[in-house]
Amino acid sequence: MNINPIVKIPAEEQATNALREFIVSGQIPQGTRITEAVLSEKLNLSRSTVRTALHLLTREGLVRLKPYSGWMITMLTEKDIWELCTLRSAIERLGARLAAEFIDTDNNSEKLQLAFKHFTQTCASNDYATIAESDLGLHEVIIGISGNRRLQEQYDLIKRQTLLFIRSSNDLIPDSGEILNQHKPIVEAILSGDIELAGRLSEEHNIEEGKKLISSIAL
Template sequence: MTAVDPLRPVERRSAEARALEALRDAIVSGGLAQGSRITEIDLSNRLDVSRATVRSALHTLAAEGLVIQTPYAGWAVLSLGPDDVWELLTLRASLEGLAGRLAAERHADSERPRLEAAMDDLRAACMNGTPDEVAEADFRLHETIVALAGHGRLSEHYRRLRTQVRLHINAGDALVFDKSEIIGQHEPIVRAVLARDAALAGSLSEQHNLTEGQLLLDRVEADFAMSGA
């Protein structure tokens, strides 16, 4: 039997790729607060990279919808307003409702452990993980269901939205005090997919997004009303 080499090849990534990942993670996790102003010089100092590297990363994040560049005002982290939350919740309900139905219809038996593992990861994160780990596991479960749908164009649209969806999930999960509720929100969806009940899987996936998204929308609308925005 061939011995397994304990050393893996060293990952070679450019400074831009590392800066992009660091900034994206900081935004999605809330390390860089929504709406906060950010400057190229401050970020370049904190990341120990050139301003050109930071600028390139910021333009990529702008294309992903995570940062906004305003003429004469500079860069700011996206702040999810009521319109943003409403658009994301309705779009997710549509895309993930379709994904749930197709995943139930089309997933191969060999793919079932992948979905079960994603659900196990979410349970573990909800029981013992940090808020960011919970949101990451939540997102990975939804991403897995989309992948099991076997629909290339659906997967591509979801991929383009992945960072905004991750931000949306992070904000929504933060409103749930008892993380076991998040487990209860997702287990019926997974069971329906594994049972190949397409109608139920699609309905549950859609309703999950509409219900939880509305709670987030209500909170954001209340915050905006209080701030006078």
């Protein structure tokens, strides 16, 4: 009989995971002011537990504590978008180049094809929250097969903010099939081992999406 043991998850971790999901999914919109008291009541957790979760989310860039105003869900500004866009484009460009270089080692081709297959399926679902998670997952696989551990560590530092960026930019695209089409050439270039093309397409994708997102909030 195979019975998996019950894993106890600390309340702080549960609160952090729940709040992160609410933020990234858009259930709590960007710029929303939140209080420990209300969240404590909604989540049925102590205020100290909620406070710990909020402090953890500030490290991820999803929540900010403003003097005299309290807690607020991060609202991506033009500067935030520009910083994330340029940083992502640099990291993902290098990741795509290295992934293309090492695509024929360690079953990397199979890993990428599997991730893209999953991404294709989620894009067909038209569930933008799930698509954003799968979108990030695809980029994580590309960074992962680059073989550069330190590059992966740097990507992990901006992963949650990147997810917020992806969700915000994807929301501007009415046809989820277009999201898939944006990534297909990048994946094909990596699978073909075209180092220069993979890097260039990855960088261009990030820059273009950043420009669109900045334009949308400037309206």
